[in-house]
Amino acid sequence: MSISRRNFIKYTSAAAIGAGVLGCHHEINVSSSTGIIMPKSSKRIVILGGGWGGATAAKYLKLEDPSLDVVLVERQDSFISCPVSNWVIGGFRKMSDITVSYEGLIKNYGIKVLHAEAKELDAENGQLKTDKGIVEFDLLLASPGISYKYDTVEGLNTPDAIDRFPAAFKAGAETVKLAERLAAMKPGGSVLLTVPPTPYRCPPGPYERISLIADYLKKNKPGSKLIVFDSNDGIVSKGPLFKKAWNDYYSDIIEYVPDNYLVSVDAGTGRVVSEKGEITPDVVNVIPAMKANQTAFDLGLMDKDDDEWVRAYPDTFMSYKYENVYVVGDSTHNGAVGGVPKSGYVANSMGKVAASAMARRLNGKEPLEPTYANTCYSLVNEQEGIFVSAVYRYDKNIKRIMSVSGGVSPERKALFAKHAQNWAESIWSDMLL
Numbered sequence: 530m531s532i533s534r535r536n537f538i539k540y541t542s543a544a545a546i547g548a549g550v551l552g553c554h555h556e557i558n559v560s561s562s563t564g565i566i567m568p569k570s571s572k573r574i575v576i577l578g579g580g581w582g583g584a585t586a587a588k589y590l591k592l593e594d595p596s597l598d599v600v601l602v603e604r605q606d607s608f609i610s611c612p613v614s615n616w617v618i619g620g621f622r623k624m625s626d627i628t629v630s631y632e633g634l635i636k637n638y639g640i641k642v643l644h645a646e647a648k649e650l651d652a653e654n655g656q657l658k659t660d661k662g663i664v665e666f667d668l669l670l671a672s673p674g675i676s677y678k679y680d681t682v683e684g685l686n687t688p689d690a691i692d693r694f695p696a697a698f699k700a701g702a703e704t705v706k707l708a709e710r711l712a713a714m715k716p717g718g719s720v721l722l723t724v725p726p727t728p729y730r731c732p733p734g735p736y737e738r739i740s741l742i743a744d745y746l747k748k749n750k751p752g753s754k755l756i757v758f759d760s761n762d763g764i765v766s767k768g769p770l771f772k773k774a775w776n777d778y779y780s781d782i783i784e785y786v787p788d789n790y791l792v793s794v795d796a797g798t799g800r801v802v803s804e805k806g807e808i809t810p811d812v813v814n815v816i817p818a819m820k821a822n823q824t825a826f827d828l829g830l831m832d833k834d835d836d837e838w839v840r841a842y843p844d845t846f847m848s849y850k851y852e853n854v855y856v857v858g859d860s861t862h863n864g865a866v867g868g869v870p871k872s873g874y875v876a877n878s879m880g881k882v883a884a885s886a887m888a889r890r891l892n893g894k895e896p897l898e899p900t901y902a903n904t905c906y907s908l909v910n911e912q913e914g915i916f917v918s919a920v921y922r923y924d925k926n927i928k929r930i931m932s933v934s935g936g937v938s939p940e941r942k943a944l945f946a947k948h949a950q951n952w953a954e955s956i957w958s959d960m961l962l
């Protein structure tokens with residue numbers, strides 16, 4: 530389906546507004562129960578998580594086999610995109626621009642969307658327990674995303690600290706909070722952003738955010754500084770391109786300190802202590818270390834006791850733990866899956882591979898040979914973009930995903946910023962419309 534930017538924005542914004550007012554009568558409306566809700570009458574696949582991996586898998590299951598009963602369990606009313614959310618923090622997009630309703634999946638494909646919190650899994654009996662009741666399945670696909678490891682920084686794991694030092698690496702209320710704090714800061718103020726150690730979601734994401742906060746300060750808050758404490762020993766993705774942009778545009782704004790772990794924060798005073806020094810900035814964005822979403826732990830999907838990510842076979846994304854449970858997206862274990870970045874594009878690729886394998890399995894067929902791809906755009910200011918791309922294949926010998934080829938854009942260009950906008954609209958459409 531191809532749609533123009535104007536129509537896309539019209540559709541998504543209207544749908545985003547409608548979701549709160551009208552949306553419910555297209556969605557599964559159940560009163561809370563402790564028993565089975567929506568009893569199963571045909572082959573059913575339940576998808577846990579309507580983000581990049583889950584929404585894609587739900588739609589592509591229906592494209593593979595429209596007779597399948599597909600139920601999407603998602604706690605949020607609408608899909609909110611992390612890609613492009615840095616543009617909201619940069620002050621040149623609104624949350625409504627990155628919000629898409631689930632109406633397209635319901636109306637265009639007959640997917641049942643249950644807004645509920647998944648709590649427990651009984652894989653043996655094919656049951657997912659939610660706060661609205663128990664949903665039965667033949668196969669389950671989970672794409673629950675990530676959780677923050679707040680407890681790796683002293684003082685961070687309290688509601689006050691989380692409020693004072695928001696992460697905004699799950700697009701939503703924290704994205705708005707960070708944008709509002711930057712807007713409220715006095716000119717000549719100081720901002721601190723901390724980059725987590727790898728693996729974390731979206732390797733270039735923190736560096737795009739640094740660029741766009743610096744761009745915002747340059748235009749709106751003269752004399753302000755942006756200090757960056759990076760836990761890694763250098764820029765993790767598109768390093769030379771980001772560095773060149775920072776040197777060309779923000780040399781008097783950004784102070785970048787690599788190889789510098791965050792040690793502690795104090796929610797009362799706002800003081801932040803790192804291995805290389807301490808400061809008390811006006812606005813702080815702490816992006817903590819990450820692990821698979823807590824839901825994956827609560828559902829018992831970890832293969833080994835000390836695992837922090839879910840192991841799955843990358844040719845189908847069936848989990849190591851349960852044959853009837855598949856896992857895709859950021860929550861997957863790179864050691865098991867292979868060297869792919871935790872990106873929305875990769876989650877979308879994984880969702881398609883898993884959907885095909887699951888639909889074929891329920892129809893008694895072998896999975897097809899999988900392919901995967903990734904492109905990550907980043908803006909270095911409101912006008913100019915850069916990108917990294919890669920193509921992957923499944924290596925049958927080592928049973929992992931391997932990079933076939935890839936590279937970064939030769940330079941930054943205004944055209945690439947337009948591509949970034951168009952990429953986002955196309956992939957939201959691929960997932961949700």
Ligand SMILES: Cc1cc2nc3c(=O)[nH]c(=O)nc-3n(C[C@H](O)[C@H](O)[C@H](O)COP(=O)(O)OP(=O)(O)OC[C@H]3O[C@@H](n4cnc5c(N)ncnc54)[C@H](O)[C@@H]3O)c2cc1C
Pocket residue numbers: 577578579580581582583602603604605610611612613614615645646647648672673674675697698699700730731734822824857858859860871872873874875876904905906907
């Ligand atoms: C600032 C930023 C910029 C980014 N830019 C890009 C980019 O340009 N390109 C790119 O490819 N990627 C980008 N990413 C990365 C991308 O957002 C993630 O890789 C992607 O969201 C992963 O998809 P997922 O399905 O694993 O998780 P998510 O998209 O996070 O989806 C998980 C879903 O599961 C739901 N859920 C979890 N637990 C439960 C539960 N118990 N019950 C009900 N629902 C539940 C959540 O509400 C959520 O909707 C960016 C990320 C950030 C933070």
